[in-house]
Amino acid sequence: MFVEAIEAILQDRFTPAAIRAIEAGGDPGPAWNALAEAGFLELLAGEDAGGAGLTLPDLFPVLITIGRHAVPAPLAQSIAARALLARTGVQAPAGMITLAQSCRREADGALVCAQTQFGTIADYVLAGTPNGLLLLDCSAAERIGTGVHGSQCATLRWPAGLAAEPLPGATSVDVQAWGASLHAALIAGAAARVGEMTLQYCQDRSQFGKAIGKYQAIQHQLAVMTEHIAAATVAAEMAFAGAGDQPKQLSAAIAKARSSEAAQIIAATAHGLHGAIGITEEYDLQLLTRRLHEWRAVHGSEAGWTVTVGDAFLRSGASVVEFAREVGQAEAAA
Known part of the structure; x- marks a missing residue:
């Protein structure tokens, strides 16, 4: 039900022309307001709090749909941020909230969130620290874009003297796991759409009197791409297999590592x-495909997360098959 409802809004509000306009600096406000008014920012909130009370498995297909449409606004991030803020007892502010993949104090006292997804347009950033969460107002920050065509990623810098007290209830580990998991799901959604577009093109494009999709070499590349799309989707789904509103770090690590690895292969093949x-x-x-490359890098690439997975595997003392089974069983029982 929720997938069909959000699909209708995304198709209407985020057409390719609308995406291009927003990426070029257009106002995402009207489209964002339509999503907020429909209640899609509170999907994880309980029904007593005015939300939908979805579980992580329920949320997964919604995130896939967001990825398929390459939504140029922090919709997935805002859903996660509101769930994290609910643990602190702080009311989430109205507007677009994104997740910081890092947060640090510089020598001059400035607070910096580097390479933040949707940092160019977000109203707030939720950053994790070992002692709690920081909810930061982007209107007070300097926004430094990447310079990449169409990118909405930016480094945010708040001047020295900013009073920022951590909110207890969640930590940087929780934000890190959420960021990895939701971007794995977004990659899986975008990859599926890329696969569909590529298959359709290969069926429509003719060369030497027949569709190029009839050639064995093309079929082989399509098959390999399909395998990576399926692997990324299964890995991402694992991160959302548990109960509650918090993905586990190990399953998030596996999801992001596998989906990030697949992203570059899928984009290159397409x-x-x-x-x-x-x-x-x-x-x-x-x-x-631009989103695939950007999502591959944020909140940890495959190079970073495979270290986490490898360390856990070595500590387990299990075989690869046993280790994978144990992770899946742990998520199912959570």
Whole structure:
């Protein structure tokens, strides 16, 4: 029910033309307000708090749908941020909230959240520390964009003297696990759409009298891409297999490591099979593949998360199959 409802709004509000306009600096407010008024920011909140009371498994297909549409606003991040803030007892402010992947104090006392997703447009950033959460007002920050075409990622810098007291109830570990998990789901959603577009193109494009999808070499590349899409989706789903409103760090690590690994392969294969048209600004493929590359890097790439997974595997003393089974069983029982 929720997937169909949000799908209808996303199709209406975030057309390819609308995405391009927002990425170019247009106002995301009207589309964002439509989502907020429909209640999609409070999907994890209990019904007694005016939310939908969804579980993590219920939320997963919603995140997949958000990824499929390459939504140019921190919708997934705001859903997670509101769930995290609920643990602190602090009312989430109205507006767009994104998650910081890091937060540090510089030598001059400035507070910096580097390479923050949707940092160019977010109203607030929720950052994790070992002692609690920081809810930071972006209107007081300097926003430093990446300079990459269409990117809404930015480094946010608050001047020295900013009073920021941690809110107990969640920590940087919780934010890290949420960031990894939701971006794994977004990657899986965008990858599925990229796969559909590529398959359709290969069926429509003819060369030497027949569709290029009929050639064995093309079929092989499509098959490999499909395998990576399936693997990324299964890994991401594992992160949302548990009860409650907090993904576990190990399952989040596996999800992000596998989906990030798949993202670059899927994007490269899609562009290779599309040929020259695939790299043009006018063609919609790049709206999704740019997101795949950006989501691959934020909240830990495969290079970072595989270390976490490897350490856990070595400590377990189990075989690879036993280790994978134990992680899955632990999530199912959580």
